[in-house]
Structures are given as structure tokens and as C-alpha cells.
Amino acid sequence: MAIxxxxxxxxxxxxxxxxxxxxxxxxYAALASNLAIAIVKxxxxxxxxxxxxxxxxxxxxVDTTNELLVLYGIKRAARPADTNHPLGHGRELYxxxxxxxxxxxxxxxxxxxxxxxxxxxxxxxxxxxxVNYLVLGASFVFEGVSWWFGLKAFRATKGLQTYTEAFxxxxxxTTFLVVFEDTAALLGLLIAxxxxxAAQAFDAPRLDGVASIGIALVLLVSSLLLVRETKGLxxxxxxxxxxxxxxxxVAGDDAGVRRANGVLALQLGPNQIVAALSVEFHxxxxxxxxxxxxxxIETAVCRASPDVVIIFVKPQTExxxxxxAERVTSVPDGSAE
Numbered sequence: 001m002a003i004x005x006x007x008x009x010x011x012x013x014x015x016x017x018x019x020x021x022x023x024x025x026x027x028y029a030a031l032a033s034n035l036a037i038a039i040v041k042x043x044x045x046x047x048x049x050x051x052x053x054x055x056x057x058x059x060x061x062v063d064t065t066n067e068l069l070v071l072y073g074i075k076r077a078a079r080p081a082d083t084n085h086p087l088g089h090g091r092e093l094y095x096x097x098x099x100x101x102x103x104x105x106x107x108x109x110x111x112x113x114x115x116x117x118x119x120x121x122x123x124x125x126x127x128x129x130x131v132n133y134l135v136l137g138a139s140f141v142f143e144g145v146s147w148w149f150g151l152k153a154f155r156a157t158k159g160l161q162t163y164t165e166a167f168x169x170x171x172x173x174t175t176f177l178v179v180f181e182d183t184a185a186l187l188g189l190l191i192a193x194x195x196x197x198a199a200q201a202f203d204a205p206r207l208d209g210v211a212s213i214g215i216a217l218v219l220l221v222s223s224l225l226l227v228r229e230t231k232g233l234x235x236x237x238x239x240x241x242x243x244x245x246x247x248x249x250v251a252g253d254d255a256g257v258r259r260a261n262g263v264l265a266l267q268l269g270p271n272q273i274v275a276a277l278s279v280e281f282h283x284x285x286x287x288x289x290x291x292x293x294x295x296x297i298e299t300a301v302c303r304a305s306p307d308v309v310i311i312f313v314k315p316q317t318e319x320x321x322x323x324x325a326e327r328v329t330s331v332p333d334g335s336a337e
Contacts, residue, residue, distance in 0.1 A: 031067035051119035090269020097173035101226035113216035119209030150178035172270035239265035256293030261321035
């Protein structure tokens with residue numbers, strides 16, 4: 001018998017409002033800076049004929065589109081549950097974040113690489129190279145400001161984890177997408193500046209094309225890392241271990257529970273988790289008393305872990321749980337007497 005107890009999927013939110021606001025502010029800051037920078041870079045590329053500058057313009061334009069897609073995903077994910085989507089729309093954000101990662105690869109890296117190859121094969125002399133340096137310098141300042149906003153939002157969510165651990169375990173793509181994009185943008189600017197300077201110093205326009213290829217490689221690496229992480233979120237990742245531990249602890253502390261066998265907790269969105277809990281109730285309990293115990297567990301779990309929007313409680317013995325859990329790879333197991 002499975003007993004389900006649920007709350008509205010757009011309900012509890014573990015992140016503080018200030019943390020969510022910081023994450024969204026970082027997206028808006030990146031959007032504004034990338035749009036302005038893209039326009040200036042394209043203008044500079046037209047004036048100077050620089051391949052690296054044109055690639056950087058494409059890079060900034062792709063990043064601008066990415067921020068718009070992320071904001072669209074945030075809006076779509078916030079919609080309440082309905083008949084066709086009883087668990088809510090949280091994964092909309094994961095879907096659009098995956099599209100962002102793919103777009104960086106298909107559009108950004110591909111165009112930059114193509115421009116680089118063309119300018120290596122058919123180099124063009126620079127015109128007004130000073131314009132390139134002025135634009136690159138201004139872009140670095142604007143990208144640096146956007147990067148700082150993104151890093152600040154990311155640091156607010158990572159706790160004591162390292163940056164790598166926080167990236168791998170994050171359930172909110174808005175916290176790491178901006179940081180990744182802006183880091184790639186800053187590296188791209190440095191590569192562009194080095195390529196333009198080398199091309200001018202050695203009178204070798206082909207080096208400008210080589211810089212464009214370097215920018216494409218940076219975008220390629222960034223895209224593959226983002227694709228890997230967002231794909232995991234999209235197809236479904238387990239909730240953080242601390243959330244699973246909290247659920248088992250709360251269930252095990254209930255007076256009607258003999259043993260909390262284990263729990264499966266799936267992340268539906270940044271602040272939406274659905275959990276299936278296996279517990280062994282005391283044999284003397286009546287059906288009514290079991291129902292009351294389930295209600296107590298639900299209330300306590302939602303208080304301890306507000307991101308849990310739906311929890312299904314299944315009464316079963318520990319032996320039954322273990323036999324069925326073996327069918328699933330890496331099933332989180334635990335107990336609370």
C-alpha cells in the first residue's frame with residue numbers, strides 16, 4: 001500500500017529570497033552587458049576586419065540569447081501544477097538550460113571556429129587596430145562586472161563545498177550558467193587580445209584567425225561541461241544527501257514508526273523534490289493510526305526540507321525494501337531506529 005501526501009509543487013522553497021534574487025540579478029546583469037558588448041564588438045569587427053573580434057561578437061550575441069532563454073525557463077518553471085503536469089513545471093528550467101548549453105556548442109563554437117579557419121586560409125590585414133584594443137578593454141570591464149555578480153550568486157549557494165563540488169552538485173542551473181559563460185567570455189577576450197597583438201607585432205594576420213580558433217575551443221569545452229551537467233538535471237538526479245538524511249531522520253523519530261528503511265528523492269526543479277519513503281510501522285497500529293502517522297511525517301518532512309513538495313509513504317518491511325532497492329543502481333539507503 002502506498003500512501004501519498006502532497007503539497008503544491010510551487011510551494012516550499014529552501015533557498016532564501018535574497019539568494020534567489022541574487023541569482024536572477026546575475027542573469028539580468030549578464031544580459032545587459034552581453035547585449036551592449038555584442039553591438040560594440042560587431043561594429044569594431046566591421047571597422048577593423050578582425051576575425052577574433054567578429055568571433056567575440058558572435059560569442060556575446062550567443063550569450064545574450066542564452067540569458068533570454070534562461071529567463072524564459074525561469075518563468076515557465078514557475079507555473080503551478082495542472083492536470084497534465086501534476087508535479088509542476090520545474091524541469092522547464094532544466095530543458096532550456098540544456099538548450100543554452102547546446103547553443104553555445106552549435107552556434108558559438110561552430111561560428112568562431114569557421115571564422116578562424118577562413119581567416120587562417122585567407123588572412124586580411126588589420127584596419128584601425130586601436131579600435132580593437134579599446135573595445136576589448138571596455139568589454140573586459142563589463143564582462144568582469146557581470147562575472148562578479150554571477151560568482152557572488154554562486155558563492156551564496158555553495159556553502160562549504162569547493163567550486164567544482166558545488167558545480168557538480170548544484171540543482172539550480174542559473175547559479176552556474178552565468179559564471180561559466182562569463183568565465184569563457186573573459187578567457188575569450190584574453191585570447192582575442194593576444195591574437196590581435198601578435199598579428200600586429202609580427203605582421204601575421206593569420207594569428208588573428210588562430211585566436212578565433214582558440215576562442216572556439218574555449219566555447220567547445222564550456223559547452224561540453226554545461227551539456228553534461230544540464231543533461232543530468234534534465235533526465236533526473238537524486239536530491240542532495242542531506243535532504244534524504246533529513247527525511248529518514250524525521251520518519252524514524254515518529255512514534256508510530258518502527259524503522260525508516262530508505263528513501264528515493266528525485267529533483268524536479270531547483271526547489272522541487274518528490275520523495276518515496278519506505279517505513280515499517282509498529283504492528284499494533286490500526287489503519288487510522290497509520291494514516292495519522294503518515295500525516296505527521298509529511299508535516300515534519302516539509303518543515304525540515306521545504307523543497308519536498310510531494311512525498312509518498314509506503315509501509316513495508318526492511319527485507320522487502322532491500323530486495324527491491326537492489327534493482328536500482330546507487331539507491332540511497334539508510335535507517336533511523
